[in-house]
Amino acid sequence: MCCVPFLCDYLINDCACNANFLVMQDFLKPGESNERRCDSPEALKARRCKGDHVINPGKHPLTYVKNSDLSSDHENVVQLRPQNINIKLRVGVPFEFRVEFRRAVGYPIDLYYLMDLSYSMKDDLEQIKTLGQKILKKLKDITDTVRIGFGSFVDKEMLPYVSQVKARRRNPCPNRIDTCQPAFSFKNVLPLTHDAREFEREVSKQDISGNLDAPEAGLDAIMQAAVCKDKIKWGDVTRILVYTSDDTFHMAGDGRLGGVFQPHNGQCHLNDNGSYNGRAYDYPSVGHVSRVLQDNNIQLIFAVTEDIYPAYKALSALIPQSVVGVLKNDSSNVVDLISEAYGNLSSTLVLEQEGAPKELDVSYKSTCKGNQADSEWKEKGVCQGIKHEQIAFNVRLNASACLKEPQTFRIKMQGINEEVKITVHTECHCDCGVPEKASKHCSSTGTLSCGVCSCDEGHLGQRCECVQQSDADSIINMLASCRPDNGSLVCSGHGTCECGKCVCHGHYSGKFCECDDNSCEYHNNHLCNGKGRCKCGTCHCTEDYTGSACECSPSQDKCMNDKGLCSGQGKCTCNRCQCNEGFKGEHCSAFTDECSVDKTTLIIGISVSSIIFIGIIIIIIYRCLLELYDIREYQNFVKAQKQTEWKEVMYMQRHSVLLNG
Known part of the structure; x- marks a missing residue:
């Protein structure tokens, strides 16, 4: 917020002003920093700033340039809303807006079938030759408008990838029985067409080929299929690239084995016959391929055999809007695989920004099925399991610094060719009319603009009332008056010394800027409970509130x-x-x-007492029983002793009789 007039372009919350700046020239007290013009509306009004002089530049920050309703009409498909907006941001003040999406029913599909024609794919080619009608029929369960095309790849036409022996070059089959066509990097066999029979005719003309090493030029082929938009005849529709192979792929750097050091330039290099030999440029990197696919809104389906599935699963993780399916050894399940993979692709929606300036942070909260919303802001908006229901994303923009000029960036849905164009302005300057030079308000030694004096050289002060001294002793004396003692910082390190007085910065105040007016207690997440002003660490309550944090209601x-x-x-x-x-x-x-x-x-x-008494009684009873037991045992002992003595007497008598017998 800003009390007119003042441009506070160096604060976090930037302010705007209007032309009535002469009204509040005396808003600041002597020695106060110009920053005091920026505050909350309540604080400004408490300091006699009238309501009509308090400007909130955050009002009406969003302007719709184009905001067409969502539509599935084939003549005017709209899946993403809004389409074009202008936003005015204040630095450090987040702003949120809503983006809506609904996938159009029956949206047209272009499917380009890209096939590995190395020798190990021989049986797969025989299957593909008859699949045109089946693929189109399966896709027409999703939409009425489908086009299909075909391309193939092997490897770069050089050693050590392809044999250069003339006989092997003409026929690279591993045995003499079969006949193969010469190897090539990529060939656009059939541009996208509605005619399934033409697809089958052209594919049936294809022969298998062969190369020397196991990896193929798959990334080369994907690159050409993506960037050669005119020759492939990609339409402004849903674009699907189906990639089939039974082996791995060469990556950037592998071209050096053949003496190719030039990185791929991401351009179309098809000749008039629709072929690319791959001799001039290295294989593209995975990152380069990923970026090109995103730029061209192409969704990629990898249909690969089970033994190389892990390699392509790892590759798919690096390429947004791509999935991997397991292809049978003879490609007999390719139709069902394409249908299932497309369903998985279309059910996952990812919204992300493209080209945002570094000063701007963009984050998302998704509201997906059942109004289940994210609890935290994320780098991308993601929804899964979506069919044709309408979903929404909250987008938050936060500028960390002023932009020198308006910046335009885009928010896009992965795999969808629609976008939200966003032009961002930052409110960092005020238009206060023509500055008044030699203003009396500025002691005739400065220029008044937005209620603030810009002093001429040699003058200082809020109203340019001080003459800057060049004499060293005068400067030392002036600085000394801005310190409480010789061992302290000038203005306690929280302000500047002007004309022998401290001008405090931010929320500091006091003769020497020793008071922190933001250090009071908080209550209910508000300084001084929002019911008082903080002065030098103490809450001064209003409306008869009391307490150290004005927490006590009257x-x-x-x-x-x-x-x-x-x-x-x-x-x-x-x-x-x-x-x-x-x-x-x-x-x-x-x-x-x-x-x-x-x-x-x-x-x-x-x-x-009862517990103790009962315990004593139990002890006494126990002792009595123990005493009785001891007495009984003693009596038994005495009795046994007497019997032993009687037996000894009888024995002696018998022994005596025998001796005398």
């Missing part, structure tokens, strides 16, 4: 009942009753029952 409604304020037995503090001794409750309406406390103590005492 209202007493929660302290009142039918018996009056706190039932007449307490005082209301911070809209809560503080009860007198002997009373309790929300309104101090209940007595504190001392008898119940004594009763509780008595019960606890009796319980503890």
